[in-house]
Amino acid sequence: MPAQPLGAPAPLDGRIPADSTVHLSERDFSLYVHVPFCTVRCGYCDFNTYTSQDFGQGVGLASYAQDARAELRFARQVLRDSGAPDRPLFSVFFGGGTPTQLPVADLVSILQEAIELFGLAEGAEVTTEANPDSVTRQDLFDLKAGGFTRVSFGMQSVVPEVLAVLDRTHTPARVPQVVTWAKEAGLQVSVDLIYGSPGESLADWEKSVRAAVSYGPDHISAYSLIVEEGTKLAAQIRRGQYSIPDEDLMADMYLLAERIFTEAGYHWYEVSNYAKGPEFRSRHNYAYWRNQDWWGIGPGAHSHVNGTRWWNLKHPLPYAQRVREGQSPAAAREVLDASTRSFEDIMLQVRVIDGLKISRLLDGADHDRVQASLDWLEGQGLIEPEARAQGRVQLTLQGRLLGDAVTRELLPDRE
Ligand SMILES: C[S@@+](CC[C@H](N)C(=O)[O-])C[C@H]1O[C@@H](n2cnc3c(N)ncnc32)[C@H](O)[C@@H]1O
Ligand code: SF4
Structure with a gap:
């Protein structure tokens, strides 16, 4: 896992500096909820996530929703105490880790608490990431009934050898199944793809791109594989077990995806993101790209309010201890010039x-x-x-x- 930036000490009362609370009514306010649990750690991933579900002292998967709701209430109070105006949520995004490791009732209870505290802006988008393996048809209907509008599935590839290199556990046939269920439930659907995995050929990538469009999601993200320092994949490459594709092949992969996506009616709106029409562009991503404000709930989550940025303690145990004491779980913060x-x-x-x-x-x-x-x-x-x-x-x-x-x-x- 990457080291966190150093930053300056963050006050335990969470108070936001006065310079960052001016003109807030002109800025959108979003919510990010980080759920730091996965069944296995994929070899390429350096997100803040844990395969353990129990960290002792009553902290773990079972206590996550309660602790996240406590941080939400803390956020509401800090914003008021800092003089920020009340702003309804422009978008909500549950990411991870694997949010769907939690029971859907927990995800819904966190969302409902957020809505009670902040309200939702008109047209707000409420997304959860999901692993194709860890959702059922009923889960998707329950997410929709609980207020979610959108689900983003980690598909990555359709080629078994490529999935194996990435340590992905799902079977490719599961993806069209969950996409169909999500659409039946009335959710907008996005799928994530990764290109440039060790050993992946242009023909392999073409299979994945064609498969993704054939499932008919509303939105597709296609990321080039980043070899993150400290991951199992980085060690495998260093040992010579794998090599990464050259830049020309990566460029060819991007151009191929662009052509197939465009022919199928998906148009780029950010270098790695394609949507079936402007109404399917991710509102939450737009909030990030326009450097708007968001509060990040959960271990290791980052927040930003008008030039003040902070990030939470990464490990779930000290994070939960702070939140339970009614203190800010921030590890540090910085005020940007x-x-x-x-x-x-x-x-x-x-x-x-x-x-x-x-x-x-x-x-x-x-x-x-x-x-x-x-x-x-x-x-x-x-x-x-x-x-x-x-x-x-x-x-x-x-x-x-x-x-x-x-x-x-x-x-x-x-x-
Ligand atoms: C937190 S994960 C998504 C949710 C879920 N845990 C999953 O993996 O399906 C978000 C997305 O980030 C992308 N991602 C993660 N690590 C990456 C890396 N090293 N290089 C490129 N994309 C990466 C993957 O496409 C993944 O679907
Ligand atoms: S399932 Fe997603 S978050 Fe978890 S280790 Fe794999 S890529 Fe990372």
């Missing part, structure tokens, strides 16, 4: 189809340098000329393949 906020906004927004406002780049920068960078990017075919004429930076397909290079060109001072 204007230049860091602006840098982060640009990094995130450049990857989204709406693009980045050129005026954002010009803010306090050398205008000639920015125009020269844009000329160069346009000349290389990395940004759309029409969007530029309308005052936005929007990536072309080639630009999406080289997104990091585009950011480096736009933000040379930060390298």
Whole structure:
């Protein structure tokens, strides 16, 4: 698991600095609930998750919902005490780990408590991630009845050899089954795919992409495999047991997916995300990409309120002890300065189809340098000329393949 950033000490009363509570009514407020349990740890994954269900002292899977609800009540109180206006939830996202390791009744009880405390904004999206293995048809109907609107399944691949390299335990045939059940229940459906696994060929990837579109989800995320330091996969690669695909193959995989998705009616709206129409784009992801506000509930969860960011203790035991004492479970926090906020906004927004406002780049920068960078990017075919004429930076397909290079060109001072 990755180390957490250092940050500054976070106050036990959770109070948010006054500078971060101004103009909050103009900002969206979302909720993230981190459920840190999985049946097995996949070799590539470095999320904060545990295969143990019991950490002693009455802390574990069975106590999770109660502790999460306590943090929700704490959040409500801290926001009020800090002078923040009441804001209904723009979106809610249960991620993990594997949220569906919890009984559905627990997930619903956390959601209902959140709705009672904060309310839901009109059109709010309420998603849970789910492993295809750990949900039944009844669970999906119960999630819908309990207020969830959307489910995101970790599909990753349809090729058994690729799933085995990733340590995924589900059988590929389970995915179309759970997608069908979720649709019958009236939930929006997303599936996650991963490309670039060791040994995966272009033909393997094509099978997975074609299978995903054939199940007819509303939304597909396709992530390139990131080899995270400290994972089993990183050790296997270091020992020479596996090798990672070269960059040309990864680019070919992206282009192939783009073609098949587009032919099937899925259109990109962020470098790794495709939707069947604008109404199926993830509202919660948009909240992150626009650097809005969210409270992260649960061990290791990160929160952000208008430039103040904090992250919870990672281990479920000390996390629960703090929450039960009525104290903030934050491990540390940081208050971002204007230049860091602006840098982060640009990094995130450049990857989204709406693009980045050129005026954002010009803010306090050398205008000639920015125009020269844009000329160069346009000349290389990395940004759309029409969007530029309308005052936005929007990536072309080639630009999406080289997104990091585009950011480096736009933000040379930060390298
Ligand atoms: C927390 S997991 C999703 C929920 C569930 N635990 C699962 O794995 O199906 C979120 C998604 O992140 C992606 N992911 C996790 N680790 C990754 C990595 N190292 N590289 C690329 N994608 C990764 C996977 O596609 C996964 O579906
Ligand atoms: S099931 Fe998901 S969260 Fe759990 S270890 Fe695998 S990828 Fe990570």
